[in-house]
Amino acid sequence: MLRKKVDMKEYKSYFRSSVDALAGYAPGEQPKMLDLVKLNTNENPFPPSPAVLGALESFDATLLRRYPDPMADSLCSAIAEVNQVTRNMVVAGNGSDDILTMTFRAFTAPDKPVAILDPTYSLYPVLAAMQEAPVIKIKLDENNNFAMPEDILEQAKGANLLIITRPNAPTGNSFPKENIRKIASEFDGILFIDEAYADFADDNCMDMVHEFSNVIVSRTSSKSLALAGLRFGYAVANPVIIDGLNKLKDSYNMDMITQKLAEAAVRDQEYLQTTVAKVKSLRTELATELKKLNFELVDTQANFIFAAPPDGDGEKAFRFLRDHAVIVRYFPGGVTGKYLRITVGTAAQNQRLIEVLKKLYQ
Numbered sequence: 028m029l030r031k032k033v034d035m036k037e038y039k040s041y042f043r044s045s046v047d048a049l050a051g052y053a054p055g056e057q058p059k060m061l062d063l064v065k066l067n068t069n070e071n072p073f074p075p076s077p078a079v080l081g082a083l084e085s086f087d088a089t090l091l092r093r094y095p096d097p098m099a100d101s102l103c104s105a106i107a108e109v110n111q112v113t114r115n116m117v118v119a120g121n122g123s124d125d126i127l128t129m130t131f132r133a134f135t136a137p138d139k140p141v142a143i144l145d146p147t148y149s150l151y152p153v154l155a156a157m158q159e160a161p162v163i164k165i166k167l168d169e170n171n172n173f174a175m176p177e178d179i180l181e182q183a184k185g186a187n188l189l190i191i192t193r194p195n196a197p198t199g200n201s202f203p204k205e206n207i208r209k210i211a212s213e214f215d216g217i218l219f220i221d222e223a224y225a226d227f228a229d230d231n232c233m234d235m236v237h238e239f240s241n242v243i244v245s246r247t248s249s250k251s252l253a254l255a256g257l258r259f260g261y262a263v264a265n266p267v268i269i270d271g272l273n274k275l276k277d278s279y280n281m282d283m284i285t286q287k288l289a290e291a292a293v294r295d296q297e298y299l300q301t302t303v304a305k306v307k308s309l310r311t312e313l314a315t316e317l318k319k320l321n322f323e324l325v326d327t328q329a330n331f332i333f334a335a336p337p338d339g340d341g342e343k344a345f346r347f348l349r350d351h352a353v354i355v356r357y358f359p360g361g362v363t364g365k366y367l368r369i370t371v372g373t374a375a376q377n378q379r380l381i382e383v384l385k386k387l388y389q
């Protein structure tokens with residue numbers, strides 16, 4: 028049968044109307060400029076563990092003719108060990124974005140809304156739109172270090188899934204653990220705690236998976252483990268939830284190389300702690316320098332700083348930095364438009380950033 032020729036004027040869309048309406052996720056840019064100081068996507072400025080390189084070098088490429096282990100069993104066992112949970116409480120994903128995709132497939136629908144913080148990670152509304160699920164946005168208090176509102180449970184009522192990003196992005200602040208515990212016990216739905224940045228924080232909620240059957244905790248290798256290019260994240264929850272997520276995942280979502288390298292990274296906790304300590308100390312130094320330039324800083328527990336320049340014009344600062352080959356993240360719009368989200372880089376990178384900012388604000 029002959030297909031109709033493509034004539035854009037007459038083009039009839041066969042997409043679901045929700046797909047036509049979808050803007051799609053806008054990832055941070057990955058520019059090709061040389062000599063660029065790249066502080067825009069919260070990657071780790073340090074390399075991954077040498078154990079990862081070792082695993083790559085010893086990988087037998089002839090094995091690639093076979094399918095990988097669909098359940099990534101060896102990797103998931105390592106994750107379970109490190110987090111002191113049982114193997115049946117773990118699922119691995121192709122990045123934690125993959126974990127989020129499974130979660131939205133599982134718990135959201137046109138009659139099953141999701142509640143998220145505002146501002147937060149901009150992928151969540153995109154995943155909700157794919158499910159045609161309503162989104163309830165819970166405004167954080169800009170004048171109080173982006174704290175959660177006291178009536179969060181009231182606002183989240185009716186949602187089937189509540190996502191708390193802790194530490195939050197792009198703001199970087201955390202929330203008192205006692206509040207999270209209270210939400211977990213009283214919220215009638217799944218509480219998904221996105222811990223992409225937890226390794227840089229004072230505490231985390233991993234122990235809550237033993238306490239509450241409705242809690243999912245997710246982690247990623249993209250930030251603290253310095254493996255954004257590998258694509259690996261995981262979720263921990265009670266075995267019934269993990270069983271459900273396993274039904275919804277792509278059957279071979281973890282390729283053979285990723286399984287092997289991710290396991291090497293996860294097992295090298297000592298290297299992880301060393302790298303995290305370095306990033307945290309650089310974070311303190313960078314915060315001090317930004318304050319000297321009269322930037323207003325949100326208290327951060329992540330590997331980035333959400334900071335407003337003295338004139339409150341985030342866009343101007345973003346463009347000026349970009350013209351000087353320093354890339355940070357800028358989110359246009361009401362509250363976020365006043366700020367820059369600056370990834371903590373190496374000492375030299377942070378210094379370049381500060382030097383450029385001095386031209387503007389000193």
Ligand SMILES: *Cc1c(COP(=O)(O)O)cnc(C)c1O
Nearest residue numbers: 122123124148196223247249260
């Ligand atoms: C970076 C990030 C992720 C995604 O991590 P990947 O594993 O790279 O997909 C998830 N949640 C938050 C809040 C993030 O900042």
